[in-house]
Amino acid sequence: xxxxxxxxxxxxxxxxxxxxxxxxxxxxxxxxxxxxxxxxxxxxxxxxxxxxxxxxxxxxxxxxxxxxxxxxxxxxxxxxxxxxxxxxxxxxxxxxxxxxxxxxxxxxxxxxxxxxxxxxxxxxxxxxxxxxxxxxxxxxxxxxxxxxxxxxxxxxxxxxxxxxxxxxxxxxxxxxxxxxxxxxxxxxxxxxxxxxxxxxxxxxxxxxxxxxxxxxxxxxxxxxxxxxxxxxxxxxxxxxxxxxxxxxxxxxxxxxxxxxxxxxxxxxxxxxxxxxxxxxxxxxxxxxxxxxxxxxxxxxxxxxxxxxxxxxxxxxxxxxxxxxxxxxxxxxxxxxxxxxxxxxxxxxxxxxxxxxxxxxxxxxxxxxxxxxxxxxxxxxxxxxxxxxxxxxx
Amino acid sequence: xxxxxxxxxxxxxxxxxxxxxxxxxxxxxxxxxxxxxxxxxxxxxxxxxxxxxxxxxxxxxxxxxxxxxxxxxxxxxxxxxxxxxxxxxxxxxxxxxxxxxxxxxxxxxxxxxxxxxxxxxxxxxxxxxxxxxxxxxxxxxxxxxxxxxxxxxxxxxxxxxxxxxxxxxxxxxxxxxxxxxxxxxxxxxxxxxxxxxxxxxxxxxxxxxxxxxxxxxxxxxxxxxxxxxxxxxxxxxxxxxxxxxxxxxxxxxxxxxxxx
Numbered sequence: 001x002x003x004x005x006x007x008x009x010x011x012x013x014x015x016x017x018x019x020x021x022x023x024x025x026x027x028x029x030x031x032x033x034x035x036x037x038x039x040x041x042x043x044x045x046x047x048x049x050x051x052x053x054x055x056x057x058x059x060x061x062x063x064x065x066x067x068x069x070x071x072x073x074x075x076x077x078x079x080x081x082x083x084x085x086x087x088x089x090x091x092x093x094x095x096x097x098x099x100x101x102x103x104x105x106x107x108x109x110x111x112x113x114x115x116x117x118x119x120x121x122x123x124x125x126x127x128x129x130x131x132x133x134x135x136x137x138x139x140x141x142x143x144x145x146x147x148x149x150x151x152x153x154x155x156x157x158x159x160x161x162x163x164x165x166x167x168x169x170x171x172x173x174x175x176x177x178x179x180x181x182x183x184x185x186x187x188x189x190x191x192x193x194x195x196x197x198x199x200x201x202x203x204x205x206x207x208x209x210x211x212x213x214x215x216x217x218x219x220x221x222x223x224x225x226x227x228x229x230x231x232x233x234x235x236x237x238x239x240x241x242x243x244x245x246x247x248x249x250x251x252x253x254x255x256x257x258x259x260x261x262x263x264x265x266x267x268x269x270x271x272x273x274x275x276x277x278x279x280x281x282x283x284x285x286x287x288x289x290x291x292x293x294x295x296x297x298x299x300x301x302x303x304x305x306x307x308x309x310x311x312x313x314x315x316x317x318x319x320x321x322x323x324x325x326x327x328x329x330x331x332x333x334x335x336x337x338x339x340x341x342x343x344x345x346x347x348x349x350x351x352x353x354x355x356x357x358x359x360x361x362x363x364x365x366x367x368x369x370x371x372x373x374x375x376x377x378x379x380x381x382x383x384x385x386x387x388x389x390x391x392x393x
Numbered sequence: 394x395x396x397x398x399x400x401x402x403x404x405x406x407x408x409x410x411x412x413x414x415x416x417x418x419x420x421x422x423x424x425x426x427x428x429x430x431x432x433x434x435x436x437x438x439x440x441x442x443x444x445x446x447x448x449x450x451x452x453x454x455x456x457x458x459x460x461x462x463x464x465x466x467x468x469x470x471x472x473x474x475x476x477x478x479x480x481x482x483x484x485x486x487x488x489x490x491x492x493x494x495x496x497x498x499x500x501x502x503x504x505x506x507x508x509x510x511x512x513x514x515x516x517x518x519x520x521x522x523x524x525x526x527x528x529x530x531x532x533x534x535x536x537x538x539x540x541x542x543x544x545x546x547x548x549x550x551x552x553x554x555x556x557x558x559x560x561x562x563x564x565x566x567x568x569x570x571x572x573x574x575x576x577x578x579x580x581x582x583x584x585x586x587x588x589x590x591x592x593x594x595x596x597x598x599x600x601x602x603x604x605x606x607x608x609x610x611x612x613x614x615x616x617x618x619x620x621x622x623x624x625x626x627x628x629x630x631x632x633x634x635x636x637x638x639x640x641x642x643x644x645x646x647x648x649x650x651x652x653x
Contacts, residue, residue, distance in 0.1 A: 013495055013522045015452045017547040017572055020554070159458075165449065172451045179549060179572055275496045276522065277449065289470040290500025291448040 004193025007316055009309035012192040014172075014279045021179045026194040028099045033201070038094065045090050046205065049123065054078045056213035056370070061340040062357070069223065069363035071356060073343070073373045074210045076234065083346065083375030084206060084234045085116035089185055091202035093120035096183035103127040103182040107171035109136055109164030109230070110301030110348065111143025112375055113187030118152035120185075128152040131170040134162030136300045143379050161294040163303045164230075168278050188231025189308035192279030196236075196309050203237025210370055211241050218368060224249040224359060227372035228352040229322070230266065230302035232311045234374035243319060252311060253355040255297035256324035266295035267324040268307040269315050275306075282306045283315075298327035298387060299347035299380070325351040331387055333357065334377060346375035347383065395541040397440060397488045397516040397564035401599045401620060404439050411439040411565075411601055411621025412612070412644050414628045415492065417460035418443050418477075419469025421632065426477050427485065429632065434487045436644045442519065442623060443478070445471050445493035452521040456626035460633065471497040471506075479513045490517035490543065490564075498531075507534045517541040517564045525558050532561070543567050548588055559596040568592055568602045568619065589618040609643055 004010050012022060032038040046052040054075045063071045076084040089106075096104060104126050108114030114130040121128035130147055134156050137144050147154050160166035168191075175184040189199040207225075214222050225242055227235035229252040242248045257265035265271065272283035277292055285293040285305035295305040314320040325333070330347055333354030338344045345353055349372070356371045363369070377384070394402075401411045414433055418426055426443075433441050446461035446469050453461065471493060478489065491510070498506050498520070510518070518540060523531065528542065535542055541564025546555055549572060559566055570585055593600045602615040603623030612622050624643060631639045 011527055012524060013527055014524060015521050015547075016524050016545040016558075017549055017569060019524050019526075020547075020549040020551060159462075160448070169449050169451050176452070177572060273500075275499055276494075277496065278451075279522070284496070286496065286500065288500065289472065290497035291465070291470075292496070 004197070006310040006313035009281050009312040010193055010196060011281050012279060013276045013281065014192045015176055017176050017179060018192070022192055022194065024099065028095060029194055029198055032095055032098055038098070042091055042094055046087065050080045050086050050090065051078060052205065053209045056210055056217065058217070059341050062337060063360070065336070065340050066357050066360045068360040068365065069367040069369045070365065071360055072214065072222070072368065072370045074206060074238065074370060076206060076372060076374050077343070077345065077349070077376035081112070081116050081119050082378060083112040083116065084203060084237065085113040085187060086119065087205055087237070088187065088199050088202040088233060089113065089116035089120040092183070092185040092198065093117070093124050093126060096126065096185070097124060099183060101181055101183040103178065104185055105129045105131070105171050105174050105178065105182050106185045106187060107131045107164065107167040108187060109133070109167065109303055110299065110346070111136065111140040111147070111379060112301060112346070114152070114154070115143050115146050115150070117185050117187070118147040118150035121152060122150045129155060129174065131155050131157050131167040131174065133164060133167045134158040136163055136167070139300050139383055140379055141382070163294065163300070165292065165295065165305055172278065188233040188304070189236045189310060190231045190278060190280055190282065190306065196280065199233050200236045200240055200310060203233050204240050206234065206237040206372060207239060207241035210238065214368065214370060221245055221248050222368040222370045223247070223363065224251060224369045225372070226251045226253060226352045226356040226359065226369060228253045228302065228348045228374060229307055229311060230255070230304045230348065232308040234372050236308060236310055238372040239314070239320060243314070250320040251355060251359065252320050252322045253351045254307070254322060254324040255299060255302035255351060256326040257296040257298070259326055260324060264296040265324065266297040266302050266304060268305060269311070269322040270324045272306065277306045280309050282309050283312050298330060298383060299351070301346065301348040302351065323355055325354050327387070329354045331384065334384065343373070344377035345373055346377050347380045349374045395516065395564050396539050397490065397541045398598055400488050401439060401565055405599065405620050410616040410619070411599065413440045413442055413490070413601060413621065413623040414438050414640070414644065415442040415444055415623060415625035416632060417457060417464050417629050418445055418474040419464030419467050420460040420629065422467055423469055423473055423477050426474070427481050430481060430485045430487070432637065434485060436641050438487060438644055439621060440488040440490055440516070442490045442492050443474065445474050445491060445497060447494040447497060450494060454626060456630050460629045471501055475509050475513060478515070488516035489514070490519060491515055492519040492521070495520055495522050503531060503534050507538060507540070510540055511538050515540055517543050519543045519545070519567060521545060525561065545569050546592060548572055548585070555592065556595060559598070562596060562598045565599040565601045565620065566592065566596045567623065568600050570602050570604050570606070570615065586618050589615070593619060612643060
């Protein structure tokens with residue numbers, strides 16, 4: 001397979017000004033990967049700062065309620081800053097330092113990647129600028145405040161729909177203009193090579209731990225692994241260590257928003273066409289003229305009109321099954337998990353929870369499902385409250 | 394040698410410098426596109442770069458981005474622009490160069506797009522999100538066509554990379570004069586002139602400088618070290634304001650001796 005490609009997906013479709021930075025990044029990353037001191041330092045921060053390894057929790061009451069397969073939750077929500085995003089932000093911040101870059105730019109949708117990056121920058125004394133869509137700023141005010149407390153500058157993007165796609169555009173623009181001294185900490189497993197690979201590698205810790213933990217707890221590998229997909233970083237991190245285990249079924253859950261048929265959704269695999277966005281060849285929501293369409297999801301973190309190139313490939317070869325869950329269904333998943341387990345998941349993760357509940361029902365009690373609980377729901381309380389009409393149903 | 398290169402070379406051989414304005418197709422409506430082409434040809438430009446609006450133009454600065462948004466609001470698409478160009482008045486003979494992002498071309502179909510450009514007589518393509526590494530697929534379609542695939546070279550490109558880029562270049566090399574997106578700028582980095590001088594030595598095709606050029610003085614300064622200049626944002630802005638006189642002044646600097 002060509003470097004930076006996953007089947008036909010991936011690549012480096014960026015302005016020439018960025019090519020040198022991408023080549024440098026690739027070289028720096030390859031060197032870092034081979035350097036045991038880099039991994040040792042990252043492991044130290046993942047353990048003592050992030051709080052890894054986090055638990056693989058048997059959701060007994062959820063399992064009982066659903067009736068069917070045993071449901072386990074990989075608790076990325078227990079990481080410092082509340083989501084899996086910190087795994088990648090820390091790794092890339094250390095990489096930036098290795099490259100002699102002390103300034104960071106990032107984009108964020110739900111704010112979790114922005115908070116994670118602002119956190120890593122505060123930890124290492126790096127300057128941090130985060131681009132965030134105007135609509136997402138409205139939806140995620142608390143995360144904006146958190147980023148500012150951590151010393152980051154949050155820049156509002158009012159172009160387009162003011163969501164994640166537009167924030168990525170602005171972050172790329174900013175990077176083009178400041179490429180000499182700035183590293184772009186891309187938040188999901190997308191963008192031009194080597195970003196999809198770097199983000200996946202930094203998120204692989206999720207799947208690696210899960211694999212070991214489930215064997216320790218049950219003596220075997222799970223029958224199914226479920227994760228939500230926006231760009232797809234928690235999912236690729238969770239799936240990757242299981243890809244060669246043919247008996248483990250892998251399920252990616254996209255955001256169906258108001259329903260695929262409504263056209264108001266963020267399900268690029270279900271309803272997108274092949275194309276180029278933000279530097280990579282992927283499945284992209286677009287019209288017949290090749291203009292990128294806005295994605296819609298109740299979850300700001302899934303509101304992206306494409307899905308990372310490795311997922312596109314895993315879909316094409318049939319290794320991962322991709323489905324989509326609507327806003328309403330995700331809200332149901334969120335409430336059920338809250339009431340049965342005392343865990344309020346992020347709206348992103350709630351998509352995976354709802355899908356896994358339906359899946360578990362059709363499986364036997366001898367079978368095992370693991371859900372990647374990518375983040376906690378604190379950030380979404382305002383959105384959830386509004387969606388539930390100000391009260392709990 | 395492509396027609397585009399020939400036209401630029403003959404302009405330079407006659408003691409002039411190439412002047413290539415950029416306009417955003419559909420800004421002001423697609424029905425003004427042909428009038429603008431005629432106007433620009435009339436003031437003696439060497440070639441015209443026609444931008445196709447895109448929903449996610451990551452290489453464009455504020456002015457061109459806003460022009461693109463206006464054009465998109467007018468319903469402008471690649472297909473419609475090609476239709477208008479196909480019907481252009483016979484008097485429009487100046488070489489036309491299309492600037493568009495890759496995804497609209499992929500949506501159109503690469504082979505169909507190249508065929509249509511050939512029918513229309515498009516002489517060059519600038520695709521800012523298609524670096525050398527990814528350009529093979531389009532290059533093979535363009536083989537044997539008189540359509541130059543114009544590469545961009547940036548200040549950040551190291552020498553070995555520049556050498557490889559210019560070895561594939563057709564038409565001209567687009568020398569990006571700043572690390573950044575398009576847009577008006579007041580000054581240039583000190584190393585720029587040296588960079589342009591070297592680039593011109595290495596390049597087998599003419600070198601035109603672009604990005605951030607907005608004043609006659611800048612046209613002259615950059616023109617001195619290159620075979621010509623491309624002016625985008627300042628022209629887009631002038632058309633938007635209806636200030637055609639400014640465009641004439643920019644294109645017609647006496648010292649530049651623009652010769653078609």
